[in-house]
Amino acid sequence: MHDMAVEARAVEARAVTKIFGSDDSAEVTALDDVTVSIRENEFFTLLGPSGCGKTTLLRLIAGFDHPTRGEIRLHGEDISHLPPYQRRVNTVFQSYALFPHMTVAENIAFGPEMLGQPRAEVARTVDEMLGLVRMEEFSARRPEQISGGQQQRVALARALAAHPRVLLLDEPLSALDLKLRKEMQIELKRLQHETGITFVFVTHDQEEALTMSDRIAVMNAGRILQIGAPREIYDHPAERFVANFIGESNLLRGELGVVTSATGTVTLSSGVTLSASVPDGAVRAGAGRTSGQTSGQTSSQTLVNVAIRPEHVQLAASPDAGTLSGRVENVVYFGTDTLYHLRLVTGEPFTVRMQNTRDGSPDARIGDTVGVSIRAGVAQVLQD
Amino acid sequence: MSGWRNRGQPFSSRRIPGFAGIALATFALLYAPIAILVIYSFNAGLSIAIWEGFSLKWYVQAWNNEAVQEATLRSLGVASVAATVATLAATMAALATTRTRPFRGMTAIYTLINQPLMVPEIVTAVALLIFFAIIKVATGYTGIVYLVAAHTAFCIPFAYLPIRARLESMDLSLERAAADLYATPWMTFRRVTLPLLWPGIMAGFMLAFVISLDDVVITEFVKSAGQETLPTYMLGQIRRVMTPEVNAISTALLLAGVVFVTLFFALSRKR
Amino acid sequence: MSAPPSGPAPAASSSGLDPGRAARLAGEVARRDIRTRWMLSLPAIAIVTAAAAGPLLIVLVYSFLTPGPYGNVEWRFSPDAWINVVLQKDIFDDTWQWADAHLRIFWRSLELSFLTTALTLVLGVPTAWFIATRNERTRVVWLFLITIPFWTNLLIRTIAVMELIRNEGVINSALIGLGLIEQPIQMMFTDFAIALGMTYVYLPLMVLPVYASIEKLDFRLVEAGYDLYASRRKMFLRIILPLVKPGIIAGSILVFIPSLGAYVTPRVLGGGKNLMLGNLIELQFGQGRNWPLGAALAITLMAMVMVALLYYVHVTGRGRRWHG
Numbered sequence: 001m002h003d004m005a006v007e008a009r010a011v012e013a014r015a016v017t018k019i020f021g022s023d024d025s026a027e028v029t030a031l032d033d034v035t036v037s038i039r040e041n042e043f044f045t046l047l048g049p050s051g052c053g054k055t056t057l058l059r060l061i062a063g064f065d066h067p068t069r070g071e072i073r074l075h076g077e078d079i080s081h082l083p084p085y086q087r088r089v090n091t092v093f094q095s096y097a098l099f100p101h102m103t104v105a106e107n108i109a110f111g112p113e114m115l116g117q118p119r120a121e122v123a124r125t126v127d128e129m130l131g132l133v134r135m136e137e138f139s140a141r142r143p144e145q146i147s148g149g150q151q152q153r154v155a156l157a158r159a160l161a162a163h164p165r166v167l168l169l170d171e172p173l174s175a176l177d178l179k180l181r182k183e184m185q186i187e188l189k190r191l192q193h194e195t196g197i198t199f200v201f202v203t204h205d206q207e208e209a210l211t212m213s214d215r216i217a218v219m220n221a222g223r224i225l226q227i228g229a230p231r232e233i234y235d236h237p238a239e240r241f242v243a244n245f246i247g248e249s250n251l252l253r254g255e256l257g258v259v260t261s262a263t264g265t266v267t268l269s270s271g272v273t274l275s276a277s278v279p280d281g282a283v284r285a286g287a288g289r290t291s292g293q294t295s296g297q298t299s300s301q302t303l304v305n306v307a308i309r310p311e312h313v314q315l316a317a318s319p320d321a322g323t324l325s326g327r328v329e330n331v332v333y334f335g336t337d338t339l340y341h342l343r344l345v346t347g348e349p350f351t352v353r354m355q356n357t358r359d360g361s362p363d364a365r366i367g368d369t370v371g372v373s374i375r376a377g378v379a380q381v382l383q384d
Numbered sequence: 385m386s387g388w389r390n391r392g393q394p395f396s397s398r399r400i401p402g403f404a405g406i407a408l409a410t411f412a413l414l415y416a417p418i419a420i421l422v423i424y425s426f427n428a429g430l431s432i433a434i435w436e437g438f439s440l441k442w443y444v445q446a447w448n449n450e451a452v453q454e455a456t457l458r459s460l461g462v463a464s465v466a467a468t469v470a471t472l473a474a475t476m477a478a479l480a481t482t483r484t485r486p487f488r489g490m491t492a493i494y495t496l497i498n499q500p501l502m503v504p505e506i507v508t509a510v511a512l513l514i515f516f517a518i519i520k521v522a523t524g525y526t527g528i529v530y531l532v533a534a535h536t537a538f539c540i541p542f543a544y545l546p547i548r549a550r551l552e553s554m555d556l557s558l559e560r561a562a563a564d565l566y567a568t569p570w571m572t573f574r575r576v577t578l579p580l581l582w583p584g585i586m587a588g589f590m591l592a593f594v595i596s597l598d599d600v601v602i603t604e605f606v607k608s609a610g611q612e613t614l615p616t617y618m619l620g621q622i623r624r625v626m627t628p629e630v631n632a633i634s635t636a637l638l639l640a641g642v643v644f645v646t647l648f649f650a651l652s653r654k655r
Numbered sequence: 656m657s658a659p660p661s662g663p664a665p666a667a668s669s670s671g672l673d674p675g676r677a678a679r680l681a682g683e684v685a686r687r688d689i690r691t692r693w694m695l696s697l698p699a700i701a702i703v704t705a706a707a708a709g710p711l712l713i714v715l716v717y718s719f720l721t722p723g724p725y726g727n728v729e730w731r732f733s734p735d736a737w738i739n740v741v742l743q744k745d746i747f748d749d750t751w752q753w754a755d756a757h758l759r760i761f762w763r764s765l766e767l768s769f770l771t772t773a774l775t776l777v778l779g780v781p782t783a784w785f786i787a788t789r790n791e792r793t794r795v796v797w798l799f800l801i802t803i804p805f806w807t808n809l810l811i812r813t814i815a816v817m818e819l820i821r822n823e824g825v826i827n828s829a830l831i832g833l834g835l836i837e838q839p840i841q842m843m844f845t846d847f848a849i850a851l852g853m854t855y856v857y858l859p860l861m862v863l864p865v866y867a868s869i870e871k872l873d874f875r876l877v878e879a880g881y882d883l884y885a886s887r888r889k890m891f892l893r894i895i896l897p898l899v900k901p902g903i904i905a906g907s908i909l910v911f912i913p914s915l916g917a918y919v920t921p922r923v924l925g926g927g928k929n930l931m932l933g934n935l936i937e938l939q940f941g942q943g944r945n946w947p948l949g950a951a952l953a954i955t956l957m958a959m960v961m962v963a964l965l966y967y968v969h970v971t972g973r974g975r976r977w978h979g
Contacts, residue, residue, distance in 0.1 A: 064560055066681055081680045084563040097561035101579045110575070111565035162565060398788040398874060400781075400891065407785030410778045411797075414804055414858065417815035420825055424818070432818050433828035473698040480695035487689045493696045500707045504916025504960055506933040507953045511710035513940060514717055514950070517727065537706035540699050591806075598808040601918050601933075605940070615810050622814060622923065626821070634811040645806040649799070 009076065010166050010198040011038040011061055011089075016070035018056055030056040032222040033070070038166075038200060039215075043192050045201045047209040048219035049245070054202045057219075058168050061200065062091045075165065085114070089166040090159040094174060096151045098143040104154050105130070105139040111162030129157040132191065149180045156191065166198045173208065185212055206246045210234065218242050238279045239384050243307040250310060250350045256302040256381065266306050266381060270346045272323055276306055276379035305382040310353040312378040315340065315370050322371025326350055328364045340364060342372070418638070425631035432626050442632040452633060455617040459597055462528070462613065466535035467543070467592035473536075474543035474592075475585055479577075482551040500538040508538065509605035516606060526608040534606045535596045542595045543588035546652055550584030587651040594644045597637070711957075718950035726944045736947035740955055757935070757952075764932040767846060767921075768914035771853040772861075775910045778854070779861030780903065786862070787869035798866070805859035813923045816852045817843065820924075844926035852920040857913060861906040868902025901971065908967040912960050932956050 018031040031053045038044045046054035059065045060072055063084035071080045079087055090111065098107050108129050112122045130136045133153040138146055143154070152172060159167055169188075173181045189212055192199045203209055209216050210230040217227045218241075226238045237243035240251065257265035257273065264278045316322030326342035329349075333356075340352045352372055364370045425443070429436030446452050474497075481493055500508060516530045558580070562572040600615045607616060614637060621630055718736050720728040743754040786797040804812060819825050820842040827839035842848055872895070880894045896903075918933030925931065930938070932952065939949030 062564060064563075066684070068681070084560070085566045085568055089564075091561070091564045093557050093561060095555065095557055097555065097557040099558060099561070099576060110562070110567070114562075114566035114568075114571060158561075158565070398877075400784060400887070403781035403784050406778060406781035410782045410858070411800060413778075413855070414801075417819050417855070418804070418807075418812070421811070421815040421818055431823070431828075433821075433823055433825045469702070473702055476695040477699035480692035484688070484692065487692065489693070493700060496703055496708060497696075497699050499703060502960075502964060503707075503711065504913070504933070504956055506916050506918045506936055507711070507714070507957045508707055509918075510936060510940065510949060510953045511714045512706065514946065515710035515713050518713070533702070533706040537702050540703055544699070594806055598810070600810050605937075615808065618810060618814070619919070619923075622817070626818070630814065631818075634808075634814060637808055638811055641807045642803060645803060648806075649802075 009037045010040045010042075010074070011200065012036070012073040012076075013057065013060070014071050014073065016057070016060065016067045016072065018053075018060060018065065019068045029222050031060070031067075034222070034224055035070075036217055036224055036227065038198060041196050041198055042214040043189070043199045043201065043212060045203060045209040045213035045216045046219060047203060047206060047216050047246075049204055052219040053222040054204075054219050055170055058091075058170055058200065058202050061166070062089060062168050063087050088164055089168055090162055090164040091168040091170060092155050092159045092172045094171045096143075096155040096172075096175075098151055098154060098158070100143055103140050103142055104135060104146070107143070107154060108158045108161045111158065115162060125161050129161045132160065132194070133157040133187075149176055149184065152176065152184060153187070156188075160191070160195060160197070164197065166200060167192075169199060169201045171202055171204070173203075174205075181208075188212065210246070218245065220245070236277055236279065236380055237307055238382065240305055240307070240382050243380070243382060248310055248351065249307040251382075252306045252308065252348055252350075254304055254306050256304045263377070264381065266304065266379065268306070268324075268346075269348075270324065270344065274306070274323065274374060274379045275376045276381045277377060278381045279383060305384065307380045307382055308374065308378060310339065310351040311337075311355075313352055313372050313374050315352055315354060315364060316373045317371075319369045319371045322373040324350065324372040324374070325369060326372070328366050328368045328370055331364070331366060340370070342370065421631050422635050422638070424628050425635045427628045427631075430627055432628055432631060442628040443636075446629050446632045446636075449629070451612070451617060452614070455612045455614045458528070458611065459613040459615070462532055462535055463593050463596035465532050466539050466596045467589050469532075469536045470539035470592045471543045471547075471585060471589040474540050474588055475547050475581070477540075478544055478547040478551055482548055483554075483556060497544055498541045501541045505538075505601040509602045512602060513605040520608075528611060530608070531603060531606050531611060531613075534602050535599065538599070538602060539592035539596055543592040546587040546591060546648075547581065547584045549652075550581055550587075554580055583651045583654045587648050590644045590648040590651065594641055594648075597640065714950045714953055718947055718954055720947050722945045722947050724944075726940070726946060728946050733947065736945070736951040739945075739948050740951050760930050760932060760935050763846065763929070764915055767850050767853065767931065768911050770850050771857060771914045772907050772911045774850065774854040775858050775861035776903070776907065779858055779906060780865055780899075783862045783865035783869055783902070786866050787872070801859050801862050801866075805863070809856055810919055810923075812856050813852055813920050816848075816855050817923055820848060820851070843924060844929060846925075846929055848924040849917075849921045849929060849931070852924040853914050853917060856920060857910045860909040860913070864905035864909060865899065865902040868899050868905075872898055904967065904970055908963055912963055915959060915963070916956055 013034050013036050016031055016034045017029065020028045020030055034053070034057060036057075046057060048054050056065065060067055060080075061074075063079070063082060063086075067080055071078050073079065074087065074089065099110070102110070105126050108126045109122050112125050117125070126139070127136075130139055133156055135150060135153055135157065138150060138154075143151055146154070152175075155172070172188075173184050176184060185208060188199070188201075201209075201212065213230055215227060215229055216233050218225045218233060220241050226233055226242050228236075233242065234246055237246065237249070243249040243251070252268055254266040254268040254274075256278070257267060259265075259278050262277055262279075263275055265273050266276045267273045319325055324344055326344040328340055329343050330339075330341040332339040332341070335356070337353050337355045340354065342350045342352065344350050350372065424432050424435070426438050426440065427435055428439035428441065477493065477497055481490055481497075484490075512530075512534050516534075519530075520526050554577075558576055559572050562576045563569070567575060598615065599613075600619055603613050604616050604619065607613070612620070614633065618630055618633060717728055719732055719734065721731040721733040721735070723729050738751075739754065740757060741754055742751045743757075744750070745752050782801070786794060786801065789797055817824070821827070822839040822841065822843065824843075826842075827836075830836045831839065876898070877890065877894060880890050916933055917931055918937065921929065921931040921934055922937075925934070933956070936949050936952045936956065939945045939952065943949070
């Protein structure tokens with residue numbers, strides 16, 4: 001059992017803390033007790049705003065920095081203090097970091113050469129990699145003689161040429177324009193599929209993370225807030241930060257009622273009661289006022305935040321028909337859909353996103369009072 | 385407003401009346417003496433001021449002058465050794481003092497290396513005269529090493545400047561990428577850092593070479609008897625009757641300097 | 656030390672969570688890095704210390720010794736050299752008097768250095784402005800034309816000036832040839848010759864830093880000034896000059912310091928009579944045979960230069976604080 005579990009983990013960070021600056025006055029905690037395990041062959045994304053610690057974590061895995069506390073493991077082996085050149089991981093740098101004094105082919109050959117592969121084998125690897133990224137015709141060019149997108153592909157080929165067990169990608173697409181970025185997203189997915197290598201991908205772009213990843217770790221202020229498949233993270237954000245950073249959310253205050261396994265009832269401040277998904281930690285998070293716990297059922301008087309996605313709710317046919325009601329303050333037309341910004345009777349803002357179908361969907365104007373219908377299970381109780 | 389217009393030229397905030405005139409006059413003043421010096425090196429006559437026809441005879445005479453030959457070889461020898469050693473030491477020091485968080489003593493290293501730039505040459509010259517006199521008495525050795533050591537020392541800051549500048553503009557992630565691709569620190573240095581630094585090192589060498597070749601003051605104080613370099617030989621000559629031979633030597637030295645400085649600029653600008 | 660909460664605990668991991676070990680390793684890596692950096696700096700430090708910086712301390716020691724009869728020193732303490740910098744004993748009645756000769760040379764050195772700085776300013780600022788306002792391609796050429804003399808032999812440039820102003824030099828020959836004068840005008844071996852020569856050789860040191868600061872000038876500010884109906888004169892004094900000031904200060908210091916310590920130019924153009932400090936120092940090691948006095952004068956010169964440098968650091972440091 002244990003052995004298999006180890007086998008399946010490509011990279012593990014255990015209780016990793018990284019503090020920069022040795023003199024006490026200027027210490028910055030870049031990573032605060034982070035634990036994560038990345039599975040073999042998965043496309044794993046570290047997602048968060050700049051300064052959240054995602055790049056620091058990547059640099060610790062690559063070996064450019066070493067953890068202050070905790071350890072980094074590669075396939076079960078502690079590599080926390082190995083230098084980068086002794087780790088079977090390779091990096092695609094944000095700036096590509098192609099060697100300007102070498103040709104494309106020489107750049108790609110660098111890793112295998114340093115590993116001491118015989119010349120014939122190096123040549124074979126270079127050809128194979130050039131084919132993989134479709135850059136055969138450019139092998140004799142210098143990095144400054146090819147476009148940004150091509151440099152990106154060479155950087156990928158160079159990192160893959162040494163057959164790493166894990167590939168680290170540090171915001172590799174951020175320098176490309178939108179169209180090229182979309183192409184490279186597909187290309188990256190294809191490469192990961194073809195090579196079967198574990199990809200650890202760092203980005204601040206939530207859309208990029210959602211479309212490409214098998215699993216995502218959402219980070220903020222040096223901590224991992226939630227790890228899960230894209231769908232899980234989007235539909236069931238655990239915390240306010242996640243709910244707002246990935247997509248948009250309406251946040252409402254409410255009182256948590258009876259909780260059975262993963263669902264419970266929430267009474268909003270307007271008096272309406274909804275059924276909502278409840279994450280594991282939610283009840284514990286508000287534990288200060290929890291009155292009692294009995295066999296999977298919790299009865300409590302806990303104040304919680306509830307997140308509701310604007311596109312998961314609809315305007316009701318009439319003002320009284322919905323679960324909530326409010327006045328329309330603004331209407332923004334987007335082509336595919338329309339955003340209605342409402343002010344609920346409780347004074348809280350609320351947004352509804354309606355798809356623009358041509359068959360008589362309800363049409364509201366500024367100043368109208370409208371109802372909002374919320375299906376069961378759409379609301380999500382947050383941990384904070 | 386109309387006052388600006390009626391000067392016949394379109395108004396420009398970059399034009400200040402009179403400045404262009406002074407600037408062009410300055411350039412003329414800067415180059416006229418050098419031009420005259422070069423022109424009279426080709427004078428057939430004995431004078432440095434009265435033109436008597438074109439001739440290369442002063443070049444021939446300088447070429448055949450044994451003292452000039454000896455001084456030239458000594459100048460080139462000292463400059464070669466001093467510039468090489470200085471460039472090597474400066475490269476190592478530049479590698480040590482760039483791209484790191486300031487550590488205790490780093491400012492001291494930096495200040496010490498640049499010290500020869502801050503102290504007047506005459507003071508360093510006097511200091512070396514005294515110091516080497518002590519050593520000469522103690523060891524009895526009066527060879528060329530003193531001159532080479534002195535030249536190496538004041539060449540170091542000049543070699544250090546372009547090397548340091550290039551290191552600082554070098555992308556750190558390139559060396560990280562090499563380490564990531566299994567290059568040991570030594571291989572990273574040999575295959576990535578050194579090739580990228582090379583133009584800076586060559587620029588540093590050129591500068592050090594020119595500085596050594598041109599030095600008068602320190603050489604004048606440090607040299608033992610019979611250790612004339614080309615500049616000190618010339619300094620000795622101009623006390624006497626000036627002939628265009630000095631102009632010929634000057635012109636040759638100027639040409640060498642211009643070539644080296646041009647190479648230096650080409651190398652500094654290279655990406 | 657606690658075992659990891661879950662998963663296997665192979666030998667390698669048992670110490671991995673020990674925070675002390677990680678910190679020790681990190682500290683070890685940092686120390687080794689700093690040691691390597693010191694080792695790499697060592698050759699440069701050693702050479703500069705042995706053949707430039709270190710001997711300065713010996714100069715200080717020598718300034719407190721007794722002059723030897725044939726040059727060099729006797730190892731007996733004596734403050735005479737320092738007293739001699741400004742005072743001298745009258746040869747007849749042994750009373751102390753001002754050392755007029757020294758003071759005159761100090762004064763001449765300062766005067767000529769200020770004059771040189773002023774002259775390079777008058778010529779250098781317009782030149783720098785002219786270069787900075789050329790279009791990009793020609794600017795490189797003009798800049799190169801300024802830099803070439805900067806790196807060419809100072810002695811040769813001095814000789815070039817000498818050939819111009821000698822009695823039998825180009826100017827006098829031309830004037831006599833044209834019949835304008837009969838006797839050559841004595842220009843060599845005067846203070847004028849020294850100031851002219853120093854202005855000539857140090858001019859690039861003024862142009863380059865001033866150019867650098869003009870190049871950074873945002874011409875939209877100048878346009879904004881004109882837009883607010885400033886006259887050209889006001890414009891120059893109120894907006895351009897303050898913005899270019901750092902470059903002017905840097906250039907002035909760069910010219911003033913080598914002027915103060917000049918040796919070659921006054922020796923060639925000033926002759927034996929119009930000495931500057933550098934030549935006075937040299938004299939003590941040659942004909943004067945008073946090494947301690949030479950040492951004391953050298954340290955005095957160095958102190959004057961340090962004052963100028965400190966003033967520069969002070970001014971630029973303050974400027975930096977102002978600009979955030």
